[in-house]
Amino acid sequence: MHTFLEETIQYLTKKHGSLSQLTIILPSKRAGGFLLNHLKNQALHTSFAPKIISIETFIETVSDLNIIDPTALLFKSYETYLTLDSIPEKESFDTYSSWATSLLGDFNEIDRYLLDTHSFFNYLNDIQDLNHWYLREDKTPLIEKYLAFWNSLQEFYKTLKDTLLKDHQGYQGLVYRKAAEDISHYMEANKATKHVFIGFNALNTAEQHILQELLELDHNEVIWDTDSYFFEDATHSASLFLRDYKNNWKYYQKNSFTSVASNFIKPKAFSFVGVQKNIGQVKYVGNLLATYTKEQLAHTAIILADENLLLPLLHSLPENVDQVNITMGVALKTMPFATFFEILFSVKAKPAGSYYYKDVQSILSHPFISNTMASAGAMLAQIKKENITHSTQEYLLSISDPKDHEILKLLFQDWAQDSGMAISCCNTLLQRASSRNLSAIEEVSVSHLQEVFLKIAALNDSYTYLTTLKTVQLLYRELIANTTLDFKGEAYQGLQIMGVLESRVLDFKNIIMTSVNEGTLPSGKSNASFITYDLKKQYNLPSFSEKDAIYTYHFTHLLQRVETATLLYNTHTEGLNTGEKSRFLLQLEVAKHPNHTITHTTVSPKITMGQKTLARIEKTPKILERLQEIASGSFSPSSLTSYIRNPIDFYFQKVLRIKEHQEVEETVAASTLGTIVHDTLEVLYTPFVSKVLSVGNLESIYPKIAAQVTTQFIK
Incomplete structure (x- = not known):
């Protein structure tokens, strides 16, 4: 099997001889590593x-801008928000951050x-006015505030844009947009550079503009990665974008659309495997890999449609897998040490004074x-x-070892509610943890968490509105969600x-893909946007x-x-999860090619059914004595x-004498109440053992x- 990248190298070598004069642009850094x-x-x-x-990287070079960190963008955009005269009542940073991510995502799109932003925002305003036209005479303050937003x-968009450009920064x-505006200047300065774009598919409007401008120079080129089986089928969405480029780009009115291969119709064996639950999938993958030879493993890729299965998969790999490369990282938020600070922040958000026993339990029982x-x-x-249902710090100190x-x-x-104190305490806890004997993954987790709190501390020093624990917690959640632990191999x-x-752009002889379910592949609809569906269609947004x-x-x-392919x-x-297989599997079945086999x-x-037998315990002398x-x-x-x-x-x-697991009782359990009544009666009636009770005896007990x-309750 020849991969797309191997075929591309052969083609470029045949066309150019030496490749040293080329600038090759790929969809990702990972693809660049494989090409090299x-x-x-x-x-x-x-x-x-x-x-x-x-x-x-290419876009950053053309635009002469650096892509800003998402967290820094959130803070910078809030600073911009505070300067807007059109919004008289400003919301707190906590409230702002709950909706700003969606708005910034829309700005990005x-x-x-x-898009012509003037036309777009006017259209958006008109839609909101139409939605509330019946309230023209008696708008409430809340509606007025809503429409003002x-x-x-x-x-907001223009002010934020100007602020970022002034600092030579920008969101993606x-x-x-800046690169699309400046592409002519870049081309003028790099006339002799030969650009080759490899393996692209769904291009946004800015990318399309840039590529079409570069293609006006004959020595620049785009090499697509598609197959005639999908490309020539006008109804198949796999080549939806590429067919559009062929039909609408000016370049392809004079030049042929090359690099369309015919590999899909070659003999292939597809195996559709239904497995119960996610853990069942990774266990099946482990058993399957155990049957592979070293040669087969070297040409196999496991594709995780649900990336949350990475850690369970790593624990399920068989012994014959001695070399593995993991191109994806593990989110820091899934690490046990990261979850500890989530617990701590949640506990600290409650009123101070005493701590509920379940909160104390969740902190003290955590591995951290x-x-x-x-x-x-x-x-x-x-x-x-x-x-004890509620504990004070003094009580906890009294029942602990002085060393702790x-x-x-x-x-x-x-x-x-002091954010500075919270950050300082978390940093001290991490410093203490780093001095212990930790496993490799725990060391990396602690190191990344220290970096997270250093960023929070820097933001706390730079911005005055990072004042509450809730804000620190929101910031912490965002940072650990965007931080990954990378594997080396x-x-x-x-x-x-x-x-x-x-x-x-990568190809493998054998693939094993997990979670090929509807709702995961494809992922389904997402509505995290202020832009309505009809407005997206009007302005050709995806x-x-x-x-x-x-x-x-x-x-x-x-x-x-x-x-x-398994x-x-x-x-x-x-x-x-509906338990429904992906539509992609159904398409393969319905449009099955004669050269393909599907099992x-x-x-x-x-499940091993063991024969039930009656449990018998012989009465030994010791048992009889007891x-x-x-x-x-x-x-x-x-x-x-x-x-x-x-x-x-x-x-x-x-x-x-094996006692049942003891739990703290917030209310008196039936068994405890029974014991209290029983013990009370025993104490009260013991003085009258072997006596006939009289009315006077009962009156003396009352x-x-x-x-x-x-x-008895105190006991």
Whole structure:
């Protein structure tokens, strides 16, 4: 099998001879690494490599702008928001950040598709006015405020744009718009440079403009990665965008649309496997890989449509997988140490003074703390024993080892809604953790968390409105969601594990894809936007149908040159998962090519049915001795009931003295109330054992009942 990148190198070498004068632009840095590796493998002699960059790097070069960090953009946009005269009542940063991400995403889309912003925002304002036309005479202050927000969007956009450009920064869409505006200047300065764009599909309007301008110079070129099976089918969405470029680009009115291969119709074996639950999928993958030879593993890629399966998959890899390259990172937010600070912030957000026992339990039992504090387990046991529902810092210090007092003070001191104190305490906790013996992944987690809190501290110093714990928590959540832990390995050897987007322009002989379910592949509709569907259609912005076409392209691209493909889907119906296989699998079935074979398998866990036997415990002399000991006291009604209903329970609880798991009781449980009544009656009636009760005896007991019940409650 020849990959697309190998074929591209052969084509370029034949056309240009030496590739050192070329600037090659690819969809991602990962694709550039694979291209360079193929160049090394095909090189017959020492030569200079071409300049290989990602499209994002190229766009930054053309625009002379740097793409701003999403968190920095959020703060910078809030500063802009505060300056807007058209919005008299400003919202707090906490409230602003809850909707600003969607708005900034819309600004990004508007710029990527080069919309006339004046026309667009006026249209958007008119829609809102029409929606509220019946309130023209008696608009409430809330409606007035709502409409003022929509009327301010154009001013907001323009002010933010000017502020960012002044600092030579921009969000991705703004950088693309600036590059589209400046492409003629770039071409003038780089007339002799030969640009080759490789493996692109869904281009935004800015990218289309840039590529069409560059194609006006004959030495620039675009090499597409598509297959005639999809490209020539006018109804197939896999080549929706490429057919549009062929029909509408001025360049293709004079030049042929080349680089359309015919690989999909070659013999292929597809296996559709239905497996219950996500964990079942990764276990099946592990069993399948165990049957592969080393040669097969070297030409195999596992594609995770749901990237949350990465860690379970790594734990399921068999022993014969000795080389693996993971092109995707693990989100820091999924790491146990990262979840600890989420718990801590949630606890600290509650009123100070005392701590609910479940909050104390969640903090002290977390691995981040339990592995540091020697007395954590003993403290939790003491809280359960004393049935303490709310604990103060003083109480927690009193039941702990003095060696743990410092860390307890950090955890349970009153932060008084002081963001600076919160950040300082978290940094100190991380410093203490870094001095312990940690596993490799824990060390990396601590290191990244320290970087996160350093960023928060820097933002806290730079901006005055980062004042509440809620703001710090929101910022923390965003930073850990955008931070990944990267794996190190042999990049181009052994088994490859990647997400769908990382597979662009890459080809493999064998692929195993998980979570090929409707709602995951494609991902379904998303409404995180202020722009309505009809407005998107009016201005040719991508909607869910275009996004589905992108997923279709990625899926079919993976199958173009493959020889065997194992496609797994989750059959379990739970929550948002319908257990429905993806439409892509149904398309392969309905439009099955004669050279393709499709097998269907449904896998379920292997359940071993053991023969049930009656449990028997011989009454040894020791057991009989213990029974005599119990009988010498007394049998409670509950113990006799236990013996009759289930003698095994009686044996464990009474003979072996194995107690049930003890929990803190917030309200008196029925069993506890029964014990209190039983013990109270026993104390009150003991003085009258072997006597005939009289009215006077009962009257003497009555005044003692309240005090004795209180005594038993305290016990």
